[in-house]
Amino acid sequence: DQQVKQNSPSLSVQEGRISILNCDYTNSMFDYFLWYKKYPAEGPTFLISISSIKDKNEDGRFTVFLNKSAKHLSLHIVPSQPGDSAVYFCAASEIDNNAGNMLTFGGGTRLMVKP
Amino acid sequence: DAGVTQSPTHLIKTRGQQVTLRCSPKSGHDTVSWYQQALGQGPQFIFQYYEEEERQRGNFPDRFSGHQFPNYSSELNVNALLLGDSALYLCASSPRAVGREQYFGPGTRLTVT
Numbered sequence: 001d002q003q004v005k006q007n008s009p010s011l012s013v014q015e016g017r018i019s020i021l022n023c024d025y026t027n028s029m030f031d032y033f034l035w036y037k038k039y040p041a042e043g044p045t046f047l048i049s050i051s052s053i054k055d056k057n058e059d060g061r062f063t064v065f066l067n068k069s070a071k072h073l074s075l076h077i078v079p080s081q082p083g084d085s086a087v088y089f090c091a092a093s094e095i096d097n098n099a100g101n102m103l104t105f106g107g108g109t110r111l112m113v114k115p
Numbered sequence: 116d117a118g119v120t121q122s123p124t125h126l127i128k129t130r131g132q133q134v135t136l137r138c139s140p141k142s143g144h145d146t147v148s149w150y151q152q153a154l155g156q157g158p159q160f161i162f163q164y165y166e167e168e169e170r171q172r173g174n175f176p177d178r179f180s181g182h183q184f185p186n187y188s189s190e191l192n193v194n195a196l197l198l199g200d201s202a203l204y205l206c207a208s209s210p211r212a213v214g215r216e217q218y219f220g221p222g223t224r225l226t227v228t
Contacts, residue, residue: 004157032215043119043205043219044158089157093215100171101215102148103207105157 003027004092006106014114019077021109023090026071030092034103035064035075038087047088048075080113087111117142119208119220127226128196136191136223140208146170147189148217149181150205158205164189165211193225201227 005024013019021035031052036044050057050064050073057064063076077084090106120139128134140147146165150158160173164183183189187208193200203224207217 006157034216036219041221043207043221046216046218049216091157095215100146100148100163100165101209101217102160102163102171102173103150103158103217104160105150107155107157 001026002107003030004090004104004106006088006090006109008109009107010110010112012112012114013080015082016079019075019080019084019111019113021075021077021088021090021111023073023075023106024071025073025092027092027094027104028071029094030104031095032093032101033064033066033073034091034093035062036089036091037084038089038108044089077111080111082113082115085111085113119144119206119218121204121206121220121223123223124221125224125226127228129228130196130198132196133192133194134196134225136193136204136206136225137188138191138206138208138220139188140206141218144208144210144218145187146209146211147183147187148207148209149189149191150207150219151175152203152205152222154202161191196227198227201225 034049035047038044087108091103148163149161152158162172203222206220209217
């Protein structure tokens with residue numbers, strides 16, 4: 001039972017255009033969502049996050065949108081650059097003050113930005 | 116400011132053996148989590164340590180165990196290795212009281228033959 005899904009294994013965009021990466025979740029208890037970028041032979045790097053009390057968070061070229069009713073979030077990268085080529089993971093967590101804040105990851109989307 | 120560090124970088128073991136992986140958290144972080152990433156998949160949560168205790172555990176057998184030391188560093192132990200344990204093992208740290216983001220180390224690539 002995959003609670004976080006990234007249905008597009010890969011995405012190819014032209015440099016300068018917008019990249020849109022999508023993520024769906026099923027667990028309504030998730031209240032915090034994160035995007036990570038991963039290059040080969042490196043660990044995931046935190047990009048941007050959003051709390052369930054918001055529907056948009058922006059940081060430079062990166063914007064994350066959250067649609068709670070649809071249990072869907074997306075990451076927009078504008079403009080896309082060749083250095084953005086990597087695997088992007090969506091992750092979610094639910095608050096549990098008595099335990100921890102484990103992250104549940106999607107399977108990843110490989111983004112290729114062509115010069 | 117050093118980020119999360121892990122050792123060793125690569126490791127090759129034989130079925131049935133035991134392995135210990137090590138992690139030092141980012142400065143100022145007191146919580147350490149371990150994840151397993153199989154090829155072509157997203158990371159899977161193994162467990163999380165805070166105040167030297169296992170606070171949360173994912174769907175992994177008892178062959179996977181861990182420890183956190185007073186300096187917040189952590190170890191992941193895997194006993195009776197199986198071929199299916201071959202994966203990238205990632206350590207992540209976070210400050211429990213502040214923020215929900217976790218910061219990852221470069222990982223240890225474990226190959227079981």
